[in-house]
Amino acid sequence: MKPIEYFKLANDFFLLKKDRPYILGLMITDLCNLNCKHCRVANIYKRHMSYSEIEKHLRTYYSRGARLLYLEGGEPYLWQDNHYHLEDIIQLAKIIGYLRIHVYTNGTFPLAAHPHFTWVSMDGLAETYRTIRGIPIERVLSNIFKADHQRLGLIYTVNTINSGEIRKFLNFVHFEFPRLKVMFFFHTPYYGVDSLLLSENEKNEVIRMIINCKEEGLPVLNSEAGLQAIASGLYNRPMKISWVVDQTGEYPCCRSYDHPEVCKHCGYSSGVEIALLRSIRLNPIKEMVEWF
Numbered sequence: 001m002k003p004i005e006y007f008k009l010a011n012d013f014f015l016l017k018k019d020r021p022y023i024l025g026l027m028i029t030d031l032c033n034l035n036c037k038h039c040r041v042a043n044i045y046k047r048h049m050s051y052s053e054i055e056k057h058l059r060t061y062y063s064r065g066a067r068l069l070y071l072e073g074g075e076p077y078l079w080q081d082n083h084y085h086l087e088d089i090i091q092l093a094k095i096i097g098y099l100r101i102h103v104y105t106n107g108t109f110p111l112a113a114h115p116h117f118t119w120v121s122m123d124g125l126a127e128t129y130r131t132i133r134g135i136p137i138e139r140v141l142s143n144i145f146k147a148d149h150q151r152l153g154l155i156y157t158v159n160t161i162n163s164g165e166i167r168k169f170l171n172f173v174h175f176e177f178p179r180l181k182v183m184f185f186f187h188t189p190y191y192g193v194d195s196l197l198l199s200e201n202e203k204n205e206v207i208r209m210i211i212n213c214k215e216e217g218l219p220v221l222n223s224e225a226g227l228q229a230i231a232s233g234l235y236n237r238p239m240k241i242s243w244v245v246d247q248t249g250e251y252p253c254c255r256s257y258d259h260p261e262v263c264k265h266c267g268y269s270s271g272v273e274i275a276l277l278r279s280i281r282l283n284p285i286k287e288m289v290e291w292f
Ligand code: SF4
Pocket: 188, 237, 238, 239, 252, 253, 254, 255, 256, 257, 258, 262, 263, 264, 266, 267, 268, 271
Protein backbone atom coordinates (compact mmCIF):
# COMPACT_ATOMS: atom_id res chain seq x y z
CA MET A 1 0.00 0.00 0.00
CA LYS A 2 1.18 3.52 -0.81
CA PRO A 3 -1.21 5.76 1.11
CA ILE A 4 0.14 9.03 -0.32
CA GLU A 5 -0.24 7.82 -3.90
CA TYR A 6 -3.82 6.68 -3.19
CA PHE A 7 -4.55 10.02 -1.57
CA LYS A 8 -3.21 11.96 -4.59
CA LEU A 9 -5.22 9.76 -6.93
CA ALA A 10 -8.42 10.25 -4.95
CA ASN A 11 -7.83 14.00 -4.65
CA ASP A 12 -7.33 14.45 -8.40
CA PHE A 13 -10.20 12.14 -9.28
CA PHE A 14 -12.90 13.10 -6.77
CA LEU A 15 -12.13 16.64 -5.67
CA LEU A 16 -10.20 18.33 -8.46
CA LYS A 17 -11.91 16.17 -11.12
CA LYS A 18 -8.80 16.36 -13.26
CA ASP A 19 -9.17 14.84 -16.71
CA ARG A 20 -5.90 12.97 -16.83
CA PRO A 21 -5.36 9.27 -17.52
CA TYR A 22 -5.96 7.25 -14.35
CA ILE A 23 -6.32 3.89 -16.07
CA LEU A 24 -4.23 2.41 -18.85
CA GLY A 25 -5.80 -0.50 -20.74
CA LEU A 26 -2.91 -2.14 -22.56
CA MET A 27 -3.72 -4.68 -25.28
CA ILE A 28 -0.48 -6.61 -25.07
CA THR A 29 -1.39 -9.02 -27.85
CA ASP A 30 -4.13 -9.51 -30.40
CA LEU A 31 -3.53 -13.26 -30.52
CA CYS A 32 -6.24 -15.41 -29.01
CA ASN A 33 -6.75 -19.14 -28.76
CA LEU A 34 -10.55 -18.81 -29.04
CA ASN A 35 -12.88 -17.55 -31.73
CA CYS A 36 -15.83 -16.11 -29.81
CA LYS A 37 -19.07 -15.09 -31.47
CA HIS A 38 -19.01 -11.48 -30.20
CA CYS A 39 -15.31 -10.69 -30.80
CA ARG A 40 -13.79 -9.23 -33.93
CA VAL A 41 -10.57 -7.76 -32.57
CA ALA A 42 -8.57 -10.95 -32.05
CA ASN A 43 -6.09 -12.52 -34.47
CA ILE A 44 -6.12 -9.64 -36.96
CA TYR A 45 -2.43 -8.71 -36.76
CA LYS A 46 -1.47 -11.98 -35.05
CA ARG A 47 1.22 -10.14 -33.17
CA HIS A 48 2.34 -9.59 -29.60
CA MET A 49 3.50 -6.14 -28.51
CA SER A 50 7.20 -6.35 -27.77
CA TYR A 51 8.46 -6.07 -24.18
CA SER A 52 10.21 -2.82 -25.06
CA GLU A 53 7.02 -1.31 -26.55
CA ILE A 54 5.12 -2.35 -23.43
CA GLU A 55 7.73 -0.81 -21.15
CA LYS A 56 7.60 2.43 -23.17
CA HIS A 57 3.78 2.63 -22.86
CA LEU A 58 3.87 1.79 -19.15
CA ARG A 59 6.40 4.54 -18.43
CA THR A 60 4.73 7.13 -20.70
CA TYR A 61 1.30 6.63 -19.17
CA TYR A 62 2.68 6.51 -15.65
CA SER A 63 4.28 9.91 -16.24
CA ARG A 64 0.92 11.18 -17.58
CA GLY A 65 -0.78 10.07 -14.38
CA ALA A 66 -2.03 6.50 -14.92
CA ARG A 67 -1.86 4.40 -11.76
CA LEU A 68 -4.25 1.55 -12.63
CA LEU A 69 -3.32 -0.93 -15.33
CA TYR A 70 -5.58 -3.34 -17.19
CA LEU A 71 -3.71 -5.98 -19.20
CA GLU A 72 -5.89 -7.21 -22.02
CA GLY A 73 -5.77 -8.95 -25.38
CA GLY A 74 -6.42 -11.09 -27.38
CA GLU A 75 -5.53 -13.50 -24.59
CA PRO A 76 -2.88 -12.00 -22.26
CA TYR A 77 -1.68 -15.42 -21.07
CA LEU A 78 -0.51 -16.13 -24.64
CA TRP A 79 1.85 -13.14 -24.57
CA GLN A 80 5.58 -13.72 -24.67
CA ASP A 81 8.68 -12.01 -25.99
CA ASN A 82 11.77 -14.23 -25.89
CA HIS A 83 12.10 -15.22 -22.21
CA TYR A 84 9.51 -12.65 -21.00
CA HIS A 85 5.99 -13.76 -20.05
CA LEU A 86 2.89 -12.08 -18.61
CA GLU A 87 4.28 -12.21 -15.07
CA ASP A 88 7.29 -10.12 -16.17
CA ILE A 89 4.98 -7.32 -17.37
CA ILE A 90 3.10 -7.42 -14.06
CA GLN A 91 6.32 -7.21 -12.04
CA LEU A 92 7.63 -4.39 -14.26
CA ALA A 93 4.39 -2.42 -13.79
CA LYS A 94 4.63 -2.88 -10.01
CA ILE A 95 8.23 -1.61 -10.05
CA ILE A 96 7.22 1.42 -12.15
CA GLY A 97 4.58 2.21 -9.54
CA TYR A 98 1.19 1.10 -10.82
CA LEU A 99 -1.04 0.70 -7.78
CA ARG A 100 -3.50 -1.89 -9.11
CA ILE A 101 -2.93 -4.28 -11.99
CA HIS A 102 -5.82 -6.26 -13.45
CA VAL A 103 -5.63 -9.05 -16.04
CA TYR A 104 -8.57 -9.84 -18.34
CA THR A 105 -8.43 -13.45 -19.50
CA ASN A 106 -10.62 -16.13 -21.05
CA GLY A 107 -9.42 -18.47 -18.29
CA THR A 108 -8.30 -21.28 -20.58
CA PHE A 109 -4.72 -21.17 -19.26
CA PRO A 110 -3.68 -21.81 -15.64
CA LEU A 111 -4.07 -18.52 -13.75
CA ALA A 112 -0.46 -18.51 -12.64
CA ALA A 113 0.43 -14.81 -12.78
CA HIS A 114 0.21 -12.44 -9.82
CA PRO A 115 -1.79 -9.33 -10.69
CA HIS A 116 -3.86 -7.66 -7.98
CA PHE A 117 -7.02 -8.91 -9.64
CA THR A 118 -8.00 -11.26 -12.49
CA TRP A 119 -11.19 -11.05 -14.50
CA VAL A 120 -12.30 -14.26 -16.20
CA SER A 121 -14.83 -13.98 -19.03
CA MET A 122 -17.56 -16.55 -18.61
CA ASP A 123 -20.87 -15.80 -20.24
CA GLY A 124 -22.96 -18.86 -19.68
CA LEU A 125 -22.94 -22.49 -18.61
CA ALA A 126 -22.24 -25.64 -20.61
CA GLU A 127 -24.02 -25.38 -23.98
CA THR A 128 -24.44 -21.60 -23.85
CA TYR A 129 -20.75 -21.16 -23.10
CA ARG A 130 -19.83 -23.52 -25.92
CA THR A 131 -22.15 -21.72 -28.36
CA ILE A 132 -20.51 -18.35 -27.58
CA ARG A 133 -16.88 -19.39 -27.09
CA GLY A 134 -16.65 -22.59 -29.10
CA ILE A 135 -15.08 -24.80 -26.40
CA PRO A 136 -16.32 -26.82 -23.41
CA ILE A 137 -16.34 -24.85 -20.16
CA GLU A 138 -14.64 -27.49 -18.01
CA ARG A 139 -11.05 -26.30 -18.52
CA VAL A 140 -11.98 -22.79 -17.40
CA LEU A 141 -13.84 -24.06 -14.33
CA SER A 142 -10.86 -26.21 -13.42
CA ASN A 143 -8.45 -23.25 -13.73
CA ILE A 144 -10.68 -21.15 -11.49
CA PHE A 145 -10.90 -23.94 -8.89
CA LYS A 146 -7.11 -24.17 -8.83
CA ALA A 147 -6.55 -20.41 -8.55
CA ASP A 148 -7.32 -20.14 -4.87
CA HIS A 149 -4.35 -17.75 -4.36
CA GLN A 150 -5.92 -15.22 -6.73
CA ARG A 151 -8.43 -12.43 -6.34
CA LEU A 152 -10.88 -13.22 -9.13
CA GLY A 153 -14.10 -11.92 -10.62
CA LEU A 154 -16.21 -13.15 -13.52
CA ILE A 155 -17.37 -11.05 -16.47
CA TYR A 156 -20.65 -12.07 -18.08
CA THR A 157 -21.41 -10.08 -21.23
CA VAL A 158 -25.16 -10.25 -21.73
CA ASN A 159 -26.41 -10.83 -25.27
CA THR A 160 -29.39 -12.43 -27.00
CA ILE A 161 -27.87 -15.91 -26.59
CA ASN A 162 -27.27 -15.90 -22.84
CA SER A 163 -29.78 -13.39 -21.44
CA GLY A 164 -32.12 -16.17 -20.31
CA GLU A 165 -29.49 -17.98 -18.26
CA ILE A 166 -28.44 -15.27 -15.84
CA ARG A 167 -30.23 -16.48 -12.72
CA LYS A 168 -29.08 -20.06 -13.28
CA PHE A 169 -25.52 -18.83 -13.78
CA LEU A 170 -25.59 -16.75 -10.60
CA ASN A 171 -26.92 -19.72 -8.61
CA PHE A 172 -24.14 -21.88 -10.03
CA VAL A 173 -21.46 -19.34 -9.04
CA HIS A 174 -23.04 -18.86 -5.61
CA PHE A 175 -22.78 -22.55 -4.78
CA GLU A 176 -19.65 -23.60 -6.68
CA PHE A 177 -17.47 -20.49 -6.20
CA PRO A 178 -18.70 -18.75 -3.06
CA ARG A 179 -15.75 -16.30 -3.13
CA LEU A 180 -16.60 -14.96 -6.58
CA LYS A 181 -18.86 -12.22 -7.88
CA VAL A 182 -20.09 -11.53 -11.38
CA MET A 183 -19.78 -8.23 -13.25
CA PHE A 184 -22.39 -7.95 -15.98
CA PHE A 185 -21.43 -6.18 -19.19
CA PHE A 186 -23.86 -5.80 -22.08
CA HIS A 187 -23.11 -6.57 -25.69
CA THR A 188 -22.00 -3.33 -27.38
CA PRO A 189 -22.47 -2.87 -31.14
CA TYR A 190 -18.85 -1.94 -31.82
CA TYR A 191 -19.15 -3.18 -35.40
CA GLY A 192 -22.75 -2.14 -36.04
CA VAL A 193 -26.04 -3.49 -34.74
CA ASP A 194 -26.03 -7.28 -34.90
CA SER A 195 -28.12 -10.22 -33.76
CA LEU A 196 -26.43 -10.30 -30.32
CA LEU A 197 -27.67 -6.85 -29.30
CA LEU A 198 -30.64 -6.79 -26.91
CA SER A 199 -33.46 -4.36 -27.67
CA GLU A 200 -33.91 -1.56 -25.11
CA ASN A 201 -36.94 -3.37 -23.67
CA GLU A 202 -35.09 -6.65 -23.41
CA LYS A 203 -32.10 -4.95 -21.80
CA ASN A 204 -34.25 -3.16 -19.24
CA GLU A 205 -36.05 -6.39 -18.36
CA VAL A 206 -32.71 -8.17 -17.89
CA ILE A 207 -31.43 -5.32 -15.71
CA ARG A 208 -34.52 -5.51 -13.50
CA MET A 209 -33.93 -9.23 -13.12
CA ILE A 210 -30.24 -8.76 -12.25
CA ILE A 211 -31.19 -6.18 -9.60
CA ASN A 212 -33.69 -8.67 -8.15
CA CYS A 213 -31.00 -11.35 -8.05
CA LYS A 214 -28.66 -8.96 -6.24
CA GLU A 215 -31.35 -8.10 -3.69
CA GLU A 216 -31.82 -11.84 -3.10
CA GLY A 217 -28.14 -12.16 -2.20
CA LEU A 218 -26.84 -13.67 -5.43
CA PRO A 219 -23.27 -12.62 -6.31
CA VAL A 220 -23.79 -9.60 -8.57
CA LEU A 221 -20.90 -7.13 -8.45
CA ASN A 222 -22.49 -4.26 -10.41
CA SER A 223 -24.01 -1.67 -8.14
CA GLU A 224 -27.75 -1.14 -8.36
CA ALA A 225 -27.07 2.50 -9.29
CA GLY A 226 -24.75 1.35 -12.07
CA LEU A 227 -27.34 -1.03 -13.48
CA GLN A 228 -30.00 1.65 -13.36
CA ALA A 229 -27.66 4.07 -15.15
CA ILE A 230 -27.18 1.55 -17.96
CA ALA A 231 -30.94 1.16 -18.24
CA SER A 232 -31.54 4.91 -18.38
CA GLY A 233 -28.42 5.76 -20.36
CA LEU A 234 -28.00 8.78 -18.07
CA TYR A 235 -24.34 8.89 -17.20
CA ASN A 236 -21.32 10.72 -18.59
CA ARG A 237 -19.57 9.02 -21.46
CA PRO A 238 -17.19 8.66 -23.18
CA MET A 239 -14.55 9.63 -20.62
CA LYS A 240 -10.94 10.64 -20.94
CA ILE A 241 -9.86 9.18 -17.63
CA SER A 242 -8.99 5.78 -19.05
CA TRP A 243 -6.99 5.13 -22.21
CA VAL A 244 -6.65 2.06 -24.38
CA VAL A 245 -3.39 1.41 -26.18
CA ASP A 246 -3.08 -1.29 -28.80
CA GLN A 247 -0.95 -1.94 -31.85
CA THR A 248 -2.95 0.56 -33.93
CA GLY A 249 -2.79 3.55 -31.62
CA GLU A 250 -4.05 5.18 -28.41
CA TYR A 251 -7.71 5.87 -27.65
CA PRO A 252 -9.53 7.56 -24.79
CA CYS A 253 -12.23 5.33 -23.23
CA CYS A 254 -12.17 2.65 -25.95
CA ARG A 255 -11.51 2.24 -29.65
CA SER A 256 -15.03 3.53 -30.40
CA TYR A 257 -14.40 6.93 -28.81
CA ASP A 258 -15.44 8.90 -31.91
CA HIS A 259 -18.57 6.87 -32.55
CA PRO A 260 -21.49 8.29 -30.57
CA GLU A 261 -23.87 5.74 -32.08
CA VAL A 262 -21.81 3.02 -30.36
CA CYS A 263 -21.46 4.94 -27.08
CA LYS A 264 -25.24 5.30 -27.00
CA HIS A 265 -25.50 1.51 -26.57
CA CYS A 266 -22.33 1.13 -24.50
CA GLY A 267 -22.46 -1.94 -22.28
CA TYR A 268 -19.08 -1.46 -20.62
CA SER A 269 -20.39 -1.51 -17.06
CA SER A 270 -17.04 -0.82 -15.41
CA GLY A 271 -17.09 2.56 -17.19
CA VAL A 272 -20.52 3.26 -15.73
CA GLU A 273 -19.33 2.43 -12.21
CA ILE A 274 -16.34 4.73 -12.70
CA ALA A 275 -18.58 7.54 -14.01
CA LEU A 276 -20.77 7.17 -10.91
CA LEU A 277 -17.74 7.04 -8.64
CA ARG A 278 -16.72 10.38 -10.04
CA SER A 279 -20.07 11.90 -9.27
CA ILE A 280 -19.48 10.65 -5.70
CA ARG A 281 -22.41 8.26 -5.58
CA LEU A 282 -21.79 6.40 -2.33
CA ASN A 283 -23.42 3.14 -3.37
CA PRO A 284 -20.86 2.18 -6.05
CA ILE A 285 -17.97 3.61 -4.05
CA LYS A 286 -18.77 1.42 -1.07
CA GLU A 287 -19.23 -1.72 -3.17
CA MET A 288 -16.11 -1.25 -5.29
CA VAL A 289 -13.86 -0.37 -2.34
CA GLU A 290 -15.11 -3.40 -0.41
CA TRP A 291 -14.49 -5.69 -3.33
CA PHE A 292 -11.07 -4.52 -4.58
S1 SF4 B 1 -18.63 5.05 -23.87
FE1 SF4 B 1 -16.42 4.61 -23.97
S2 SF4 B 1 -16.29 2.35 -23.67
FE2 SF4 B 1 -18.41 2.84 -24.25
S3 SF4 B 1 -18.47 2.58 -26.48
FE3 SF4 B 1 -18.08 4.78 -26.05
S4 SF4 B 1 -15.87 5.02 -26.11
FE4 SF4 B 1 -16.30 2.80 -25.91
